[in-house]
Amino acid sequence: MRLLKESKRVWITGASSGIGEECAVEFARRGASLVISGRRLAELDRVAERCRQAGASRVRILAFDLSDTGILEEVSAKAWEFYGGIDILYCNAGISQRCDTDEADIQTIRKVMEVDYFAPVIITKAILHRMLQSGGGQLACTGSIAGLVLIAATPRMMEDVDAGWDGMSPRRLEVLRRGLELTHGQGLFGRAMKSQRLHAFGLAAHPFCREKERGILSVCR
Secondary structure, X not given: OOOOOOOOEEEEEOOOOHHXXXXXXXXXXXXXXXXXEEOOHHHHHHHHHHHHHHOOOEEEEEEOOOOOHHHHHHHHHHHHHHHOOOOEXXXXXXXXXXXXXXXXXXXXXXXXXXXXXXXXXXXXXXXXHHHHHHOOEEEEEEOOHHHOOOOOOOHHHHHHHHHHHHHHHHHHHHHHOOOEEEEEEOOOOOHHHHHHEEOOOOOEOOOOOHHHHHOOOOOOO
């Protein structure tokens, strides 16, 4: 895992299942002190126990809803204060949308953009400022090939992921010049995203292709 060569303080969003959960366990095996975040407290408790059994130095749970962007600066400050700093911020959480653009209401479009784009930007900005003041760190995020490849009935996801790509590329140049590292992993959102897809009016959608069902992970390789 390129992200972790020694025991460090790691904050992972979207850690209650899927990619985020498995990365949390892998960080735990390497002795990291973890802050794991998501909406579902019971699932975070389960993941925290897996991490402790895997060897995590410490595990703290920070449950919140990314769509409530007004609280994210305060949440970021709390995550930082748990261990007196964060060495690796991994913005993994996200949702997708399962409908054509003309079928989606504006609230669904807004929610996808709030969760997948604005929330990670707010969190990254809050933690980046503190990392620069404390001498360095590493930023990481999960993207999707949906930002690069046309996939039917996911236009909003493709747009917000593409915005993420466009935002991360220049940010890589910014942070490298200032002593930080940036990792952007991409893959199809698979099992972890089944309950996080929205139909036109914000209702949970069903899985729609085997390729997405299987999922592809590259963030830790």
